[in-house]
Amino acid sequence: MIELPPELDALEVLVVVDNETDTLSSVAEGIPQIPEAVHLAMRRPPVRVHEGHACHVLFDQLCCACHGLSVLLSARRGVETHRVLFDVGPYPHVWLENAGHLDIDLASIEALFLSHWHFDHSGGFPQVVAAIAAARRAAGHAAPLVVDLHPDRPDQRGLMAANGSLMLLPAEPDFADIAAAGGAIVKAADAHLLGGGFFYGSGAIPRVTAYETGLAGHHSFRDGVLEADPLIMDERFLAARVRGRGVSVFSACSHAGIVNACLGAQDAFPDTPIDLVLGGYHLAGRIMEMRIEDTVRDLGQRVRPRIVAPGHCTGWRAKAALAQAFAPAHYAPSVVGSLYRLAAPA
Ligand SMILES: [Fe+2]
Numbered sequence: 001m002i003e004l005p006p007e008l009d010a011l012e013v014l015v016v017v018d019n020e021t022d023t024l025s026s027v028a029e030g031i032p033q034i035p036e037a038v039h040l041a042m043r044r045p046p047v048r049v050h051e052g053h054a055c056h057v058l059f060d061q062l063c064c065a066c067h068g069l070s071v072l073l074s075a076r077r078g079v080e081t082h083r084v085l086f087d088v089g090p091y092p093h094v095w096l097e098n099a100g101h102l103d104i105d106l107a108s109i110e111a112l113f114l115s116h117w118h119f120d121h122s123g124g125f126p127q128v129v130a131a132i133a134a135a136r137r138a139a140g141h142a143a144p145l146v147v148d149l150h151p152d153r154p155d156q157r158g159l160m161a162a163n164g165s166l167m168l169l170p171a172e173p174d175f176a177d178i179a180a181a182g183g184a185i186v187k188a189a190d191a192h193l194l195g196g197g198f199f200y201g202s203g204a205i206p207r208v209t210a211y212e213t214g215l216a217g218h219h220s221f222r223d224g225v226l227e228a229d230p231l232i233m234d235e236r237f238l239a240a241r242v243r244g245r246g247v248s249v250f251s252a253c254s255h256a257g258i259v260n261a262c263l264g265a266q267d268a269f270p271d272t273p274i275d276l277v278l279g280g281y282h283l284a285g286r287i288m289e290m291r292i293e294d295t296v297r298d299l300g301q302r303v304r305p306r307i308v309a310p311g312h313c314t315g316w317r318a319k320a321a322l323a324q325a326f327a328p329a330h331y332a333p334s335v336v337g338s339l340y341r342l343a344a345p346a
Helices: 036-043 092-101 127-138 175-180 258-268 292-303 316-326
Strands: 010-017 048-050 053-055 070-077 080-086 111-113 145-149 156-160 166-168 183-187 192-194 199-201 218-222 225-228 238-242 246-251 274-280 307-311 339-343
Touching (some): 010 238, 010 246, 010 274, 070 238, 092 127, 111 127, 111 199, 127 145, 145 175, 246 258, 258 274, 258 292, 274 292, 274 339
Parallel strands (some): 080 111, 111 145, 145 183, 246 274, 274 307
Antiparallel strands (some): 010 070, 048 053, 156 166, 156 218, 192 199, 199 238, 218 225
């Protein structure tokens, strides 16, 4: 077991890329999620005042949604803060435009943690790395951007259909291009701390439940050899804990199973309640949808999170089932531009 990260005073979670945009929906009173338009209006001054009414123009400033995930995590303990980016999503232009709309200070990002090698999480490499590294140099930061990757990089991945055809994702970025863009690569297959020690990056996620058996049909190319690879063992979750709230789990695609990821976090952080569970629960598609009932049951009975925040590849059927089980008191889905402010009680 490694040393655990310290308890934080506050953790801010900003969704930079997600499949869905929904800036109008409300969440239950007490859930610390702020819709995109609300925190945008809080950050930007009104364009004019008309007869005493502050006038905001927001709807040309909203983020764009696309199939993928990227989340910016800002952790504070006392006066010390550390910022880690969890994945970059598929398209560098989407990430960079959304980061502009969200007023993200690129230079403040210390580390970039990749959940797993899949284009909808890694496709923004190496351009996003180059932009952050350049911003850090321009701001005079001595430390380069750390890019935290699983060492077992496949060349390309995809799904094999019943008729034998392969639906491939684009090729994965390679280590040399990421390093050339200014990223200081750290390869980690085991659990470790990052972001000033405030964040916990998992190792391989133990497969515990009977029904979370990986992604059916998934294959990987390595050195020209194609192999069935349903378990995607390079997947890792990121976690951080806030004093008085518990440990939050960021699971980008949950190919390991969202329940397995949360049980892994419970193992790593004994006697600590689970706070926010944010990311893709990957319960979309006919085969995966058969796991919805078991997943919702085990999240409720074994994990008991404070906030269920499904996004990305969760799928509408699973989101509906999760909302049925956890809304309103424990449900605040992840959409692009969402901001969660998890603060220790005073
Ligand atoms: Fe994904």
